[in-house]
Amino acid sequence: MAHCERASKPLLQCLRNTYSRGIAGAQLQTRAFQSTASVREPEAETTNQPFHKAPDPSLVTSPRLERRLLRQGTAPIGSRRRRAALQDSANIPFEQLPYQCFQEARKVLLADREEKLKEIETMRQRLARQESLSVEEAGGEKAKKSRVTAMQLHLERLKILADINDPLVKRNFEDGEGDMSKPIYRFLADRKWREYRRKILVQRITQMKVIPDVLPHCDPVVDTRMYFGKRQVQAGEFVEARASTSAPKLDIQIFEGGEKLVTIAIVDPDIPNVEANSFDYKTHFLAVNVPISATSTKVDLSKLLEDSQVVLPWLPPVAQKGSPYHRLSVFIMEQKNSRPLNFEAIKAKETSRDVTLRTLQASYHLKAIGAHLFRTQWDDTTLEVMKEIGFNGANVELRRARVEPLPYKRRNPSSFR
Amino acid sequence: MKSLSPALASLANVFRVPMSMAPARPSVSRVCHETLNRQQQKPGPVTAALQSASFSTTGAMAKRKSGGSTTDKRITMIRYFLHHPLTPRPLRFSRNRYLRHWTIHRAWQLFQAQQRRKQELELMRQYQSMQEACEELRTGAGDGGKLFRVSMNKKGIFTDMFPIEYARMQTETPPAEGWNYDWKKPERK
Numbered sequence: 001m002a003h004c005e006r007a008s009k010p011l012l013q014c015l016r017n018t019y020s021r022g023i024a025g026a027q028l029q030t031r032a033f034q035s036t037a038s039v040r041e042p043e044a045e046t047t048n049q050p051f052h053k054a055p056d057p058s059l060v061t062s063p064r065l066e067r068r069l070l071r072q073g074t075a076p077i078g079s080r081r082r083r084a085a086l087q088d089s090a091n092i093p094f095e096q097l098p099y100q101c102f103q104e105a106r107k108v109l110l111a112d113r114e115e116k117l118k119e120i121e122t123m124r125q126r127l128a129r130q131e132s133l134s135v136e137e138a139g140g141e142k143a144k145k146s147r148v149t150a151m152q153l154h155l156e157r158l159k160i161l162a163d164i165n166d167p168l169v170k171r172n173f174e175d176g177e178g179d180m181s182k183p184i185y186r187f188l189a190d191r192k193w194r195e196y197r198r199k200i201l202v203q204r205i206t207q208m209k210v211i212p213d214v215l216p217h218c219d220p221v222v223d224t225r226m227y228f229g230k231r232q233v234q235a236g237e238f239v240e241a242r243a244s245t246s247a248p249k250l251d252i253q254i255f256e257g258g259e260k261l262v263t264i265a266i267v268d269p270d271i272p273n274v275e276a277n278s279f280d281y282k283t284h285f286l287a288v289n290v291p292i293s294a295t296s297t298k299v300d301l302s303k304l305l306e307d308s309q310v311v312l313p314w315l316p317p318v319a320q321k322g323s324p325y326h327r328l329s330v331f332i333m334e335q336k337n338s339r340p341l342n343f344e345a346i347k348a349k350e351t352s353r354d355v356t357l358r359t360l361q362a363s364y365h366l367k368a369i370g371a372h373l374f375r376t377q378w379d380d381t382t383l384e385v386m387k388e389i390g391f392n393g394a395n396v397e398l399r400r401a402r403v404e405p406l407p408y409k410r411r412n413p414s415s416f417r
Numbered sequence: 418m419k420s421l422s423p424a425l426a427s428l429a430n431v432f433r434v435p436m437s438m439a440p441a442r443p444s445v446s447r448v449c450h451e452t453l454n455r456q457q458q459k460p461g462p463v464t465a466a467l468q469s470a471s472f473s474t475t476g477a478m479a480k481r482k483s484g485g486s487t488t489d490k491r492i493t494m495i496r497y498f499l500h501h502p503l504t505p506r507p508l509r510f511s512r513n514r515y516l517r518h519w520t521i522h523r524a525w526q527l528f529q530a531q532q533r534r535k536q537e538l539e540l541m542r543q544y545q546s547m548q549e550a551c552e553e554l555r556t557g558a559g560d561g562g563k564l565f566r567v568s569m570n571k572k573g574i575f576t577d578m579f580p581i582e583y584a585r586m587q588t589e590t591p592p593a594e595g596w597n598y599d600w601k602k603p604e605r606k
Binding site: 094097099101102104105106108109112165167170171 | 512513516517519520521523524525527528531
């Protein structure tokens with residue numbers, strides 16, 4: 001430990017103690033912004049032992065102690081300069097920082113929050129009263145339903161408005177520590193997704209014509225990420241045939257509360273059909289009754305249950321040599337009213353992989369809520385994969401049929417001579 | 418020395434513009450003028466005439482693929498002023514300070530929204546109370562609404578000219594001299 005540190009340490013400890021006592025007093029007076037108590041580091045433990053015996057990774061500055069901490073397996077937090085600055089800081093929690101304007105602003109925000117909480121309470125009571133009314137009293141089924149829906153929407157909005165001005169919520173969300181079971185974090189995540197990622201996704205699926213080709217319409221409301229192994233695949237990226245031999249993992253983030261049952265389908269609309277001189281559809285994967293919620297987002301397609309979820313198991317996509325690239329479109333489709341579909345009936349019926357997704361969507365009342373896309377084309381590993389899965393036509397190279405130019409477009413027609 | 422408004426004075430301080438007319442830092446207009454002059458001296462009369470076309474901001478020479486300068490003078494000038502040593506550095510906050518700034522900003526926005534809402538409600542209340550008074554006059558005066566009809570009669574009002582006293586700006590507060598009880602509408606001549 002440096003000399004100056006050793007010399008100033010008692011003084012600093014003294015200062016720190018007085019500060020913390022003062023803060024404890026202040027904490028009793030001012031209510032914390034959030035209902036959940038902010039986490040504070042326990043200071044009593046560190047004072048029992050001398051600092052050099054149990055160095056704090058957020059305060060250690062001397063290289064010797066840092067090395068010891070590293071050997072123990074905990075890396076020091078932040079830069080050494082920051083740690084040195086933290087040593088003699090009062091470590092006041094953010095919401096109690098003694099800036100006058102900031103504190104006045106917090107008072108305004110807290111008052112607003114109190115008001116919003118009261119409004120939420122009254123809105124809940126009104127909603128409960130409205131729901132308990134009979135149809136005759138409410139003036140018809142339709143009127144009652146519309147009123148209840150409007151009240152629910154207003155309640156959700158109030159819940160978000162109560163928390164949206166909280167700097168700690170903003171900080172937590174920016175740190176990625178947002179609790180997705182709370183509406184405010186779901187709202188913030190949804191807004192962030194819509195700002196960039198959703199725009200990219202919609203652009204890809206429309207520019208690559210997945211939208212009119214596979215499904216007539218799709219308005220994505222869930223954020224979907226796809227991983228082959230550990231590698232994330234951006235929407236529309238080319239994936240090597242070797243990488244896509246095993247089923248991908250999906251990360252489906254919904255921004256609403258509650259659990260949903262979804263159907264996941266991966267469809268390739270670009271199987272070349274030489275006889276008809278056109279392209280066919282092929283379903284590479286189909287699973288029903290997959291539960292997702294805002295907090296449980298991970299879906300590993302290879303680990304779904306064979307006996308109750310997977311209708312058509314994963315078929316590795318391969319593109320024949322010379323064929324244009326294949327668009328493998330992933331669709332997350334919500335089942336109607338989140339009711340489970342009859343798995344046995346579907347399993348018995350959907351044995352063919354050639355059924356289009358439009359047919360499935362119509363027959364099982366599905367609604368596309370999320371989409372993703374990757375592409376595949378002939379590459380160095382395709383041939384091996386074809387042999388592994390027993391693809392017939394591995395030795396075929398497709399070539400474009402020569403289109404005879406129209407007579408008036410011919411370079412050197414006989415009429416010129 | 419000329420006295421400036423506080424906002425102008427603070428701006429002048431930030432940009433180190435002395436209050437006298439000789440600037441220490443080259444002023445935007447002077448540098449722009451010089452650069453553009455230098456640019457315009459080169460091309461011949463034909464291109465100069467082409468360049469003066471008002472709808473295009475691209476120089477005729479710059480538009481050609483080969484020949485002519487490829488550097489855009491505007492960009493040069495933006496870069497010049499952006500990296501000038503006297504340009505104040507951009508505002509950068511630490512995380513905590515940014516969050517405090519954000520908190521204060523949100524509180525200010527919220528406060529303003531609350532004020533606007535209060536004002537709107539007050540206006541609505543005033544309007545409704547006026548409407549109620551009129552309704553009361555119409556139904557409750559016991560003369561079959563005659564008084565109401567007469568009071569609502571707009572005949573001869575603002576048909577020829579406005580009294581100049583009416584040309585006062587609409588303001589939130591009453592005028593400084595209060596209500597002039599002696600004022601009469603000037604008679605038509």
